[in-house]
Amino acid sequence: MPQCFCTGAIYGVVATHHRQRLIEKRIRCRLHGIVSGVISDRGGVRVAAGFVDGHIHLLILMPRDVSIAQLVQEIKISASMFRQPI
Numbered sequence: 001m002p003q004c005f006c007t008g009a010i011y012g013v014v015a016t017h018h019r020q021r022l023i024e025k026r027i028r029c030r031l032h033g034i035v036s037g038v039i040s041d042r043g044g045v046r047v048a049a050g051f052v053d054g055h056i057h058l059l060i061l062m063p064r065d066v067s068i069a070q071l072v073q074e075i076k077i078s079a080s081m082f083r084q085p086i
Contacts, residue, residue: 008062019054038078042066
């Protein structure tokens with residue numbers, strides 16, 4: 001039985017609400033770790049990431065069993081939980 005080995009790379013921008021300048025330089029390193037962790041936990045590979053004050057640029061090798069919508073939703077949830085005060 002033949003097998004198909006394929007992968008898809010996506011480039012996306014995840015923005016803050018109304019592109020508010022919430023991603024300060026002092027938290028970018030921690031946020032980078034959180035976003036990268038979500039991607040790798042779901043089986044993806046973060047190829048590149050760029051953090052700006054109001055948005056994040058991501059280049060991701062997608063896992064075969066996760067939709068783009070699911071992965072972006074998990075990234076946004078994790079990032080928003082990171083910003084909320086405890």
